[in-house]
Amino acid sequence: MIVELHTPADARRWCAGRARLGFVPTMGALHEGHLELVRRAALENDAACVSVFVNPLQFGDAQDFERYRRDFAGDARLLDAVGCAMVFTGTLAGFFPGELCADGSLPPAALLDPGPCALGLEGDHRPGHFAGVATIVARLFDVVRPARAYFGAKDFQQTLVVKDLVRRSGGPEIVVCPTSREPSGLARSSRNERLGDVERGRATALICALRIAHDEWQKGMRKAASLRKCMYESLTRDEVEIDYAEVRDPDAWTSTEPAGALERAVALVAARVGGVRLIDNMRLDDEGRAS
Numbered sequence: 001m002i003v004e005l006h007t008p009a010d011a012r013r014w015c016a017g018r019a020r021l022g023f024v025p026t027m028g029a030l031h032e033g034h035l036e037l038v039r040r041a042a043l044e045n046d047a048a049c050v051s052v053f054v055n056p057l058q059f060g061d062a063q064d065f066e067r068y069r070r071d072f073a074g075d076a077r078l079l080d081a082v083g084c085a086m087v088f089t090g091t092l093a094g095f096f097p098g099e100l101c102a103d104g105s106l107p108p109a110a111l112l113d114p115g116p117c118a119l120g121l122e123g124d125h126r127p128g129h130f131a132g133v134a135t136i137v138a139r140l141f142d143v144v145r146p147a148r149a150y151f152g153a154k155d156f157q158q159t160l161v162v163k164d165l166v167r168r169s170g171g172p173e174i175v176v177c178p179t180s181r182e183p184s185g186l187a188r189s190s191r192n193e194r195l196g197d198v199e200r201g202r203a204t205a206l207i208c209a210l211r212i213a214h215d216e217w218q219k220g221m222r223k224a225a226s227l228r229k230c231m232y233e234s235l236t237r238d239e240v241e242i243d244y245a246e247v248r249d250p251d252a253w254t255s256t257e258p259a260g261a262l263e264r265a266v267a268l269v270a271a272r273v274g275g276v277r278l279i280d281n282m283r284l285d286d287e288g289r290a291s
């Protein structure tokens with residue numbers, strides 16, 4: 001039976017007695033994509049534990065934060081069924097005891113520098129997002145002290161930020177798991193719940209654009225700008241509101257588009273469908289076939 005804990009202090013005590021923990025940080029509203037991470041964490045470690053915390057530090061949009069579905073009991077049931085040993089949650093005050101301002105916010109000086117991988121794309125469209133991610137992930141690692149932590153390739157830029165954080169400050173081994181998709185190809189996301197039937201169909205525009213970039217790469221297209229144009233044409237045809245559709249070298253992140261022929265590539269897309277912001281990405285070279 002899963003152990004449910006409601007404060008980071010309780011979680012810290014529970015984790016302290018365990019040898020090799022596999023850890024999956026989440027914001028809850030769990031779906032099959034999250035559960036795949038948890039199954040793997042349980043398989044590869046002595047036990048798996050999960051955090052469920054809708055982190056206000058990483059939301060620029062207050063409405064998006066408020067609307068995020070919260071169902072700790074439901075999430076705990078799903079986690080129990082896949083062999084998770086412990087799930088915990090907490091409040092900002094619980095994660096940062098004695099560190100908050102009078103208005104309940106974290107002082108800007110307490111935010112961690114998310115490093116150079118936070119520049120560009122998501123970093124441009126969601127200012128402050130990655131500082132919020134880096135700050136909570138570092139605190140979660142400090143609470144759990146896992147051997148391994150599991151992240152989804154769906155949030156590609158986030159995986160770079162977290163790997164960089166661990167390189168600079170230490171922490172667990174970071175395991176990146178492939179993006180879990182619905183049969184239509186749509187990347188699973190807690191935000192998909194907000195899509196109506198028609199919008200759900202239109203949301204496949206993201207994976208269509210990525211597949212077009214993948215096909216063009218296979219045919220020999222190596223320039224980021226050319227691949228970008230193909231994705232834009234496809235997304236424009238599908239009438240979704242594009243935030244960005246870009247290509248980067250996954251091993252040498254740049255905030256702007258790399259010039260010249262690429263040896264490795266990841267295509268990344270963010271777009272709004274019916275007011276819901278969705279992101280997705282795909283490795284174009286063989287290296288990333290699994291994601």
Ligand code: AMP
Nearest residue numbers: 026027028033151152154155179180188
């Ligand atoms: P979130 O609850 O959205 O913060 O996600 C928690 C973790 O689950 C992150 O590492 C995400 O990248 C990962 N995740 C979310 N959706 C998927 C998906 N469709 N496939 C794989 N991993 C995912």
